[in-house]
Amino acid sequence: xxxxxxxxxxxxxxxxxxxxxxxxxxxxxxxxxxxxxxxxxxxxxxxxxxxxxxxxxxxxxxxxxxxxxxxxxxxxxxxxxxxxxxxxxxxxxxxxxxxxxxxxxxxxxxxxxxxxxxxxxxx
Numbered sequence: 184x185x186x187x188x189x190x191x192x193x194x195x196x197x198x199x200x201x202x203x204x205x206x207x208x209x210x211x212x213x214x215x216x217x218x219x220x221x222x223x224x225x226x227x228x229x230x231x232x233x234x235x236x237x238x239x240x241x242x243x244x245x246x247x248x249x250x251x252x253x254x255x256x257x258x259x260x261x262x263x264x265x266x267x268x269x270x271x272x273x274x275x276x277x278x279x280x281x282x283x284x285x286x287x288x289x290x291x292x293x294x295x296x297x298x299x300x301x302x303x304x305x306x
Contacts, residue, residue, distance in 0.1 A: 227260055233268050 197203050222229065227240040238245060240260065247254040250268060258265060 228269075231260075231269060 222241065225241070229239070229241045231238050231240065233250060238249075240258070244257050246252075247256060247258045250258055250265065252258065252264060260266075260269075
């Protein structure tokens with residue numbers, strides 16, 4: 184019983200300091216993020232888009248013929264043929280994103296103005 188009270192006192196003292204809580208949150212986030220390191224750093228794409236179709240190589244095996252290749256074996260995603268197909272889609276997605284950024288800023292500005300008018304301090 185005495186040990187439990189002592190541990191609770193230590194925990195409460197730890198939680199009372201803001202810097203301790205902030206550090207705990209950061210290290211918890213890093214730890215949880217590290218659990219997915221195997222998925223993030225593998226040699227297959229997680230999701231990819233070729234010719235406006237989505238593929239999930241991390242979940243399914245696609246043959247080289249699925250992407251216009253010559254072989255029935257699993258596609259080599261680091262091959263020049265695949266890299267060229269992916270590079271074209273990456274350039275297109277970057278261009279689309281660059282066109283949407285101004286619209287995003289306009290939407291956020293309008294939304295911020297609407298929220299700001301409702302929640303502003305009035306004396």
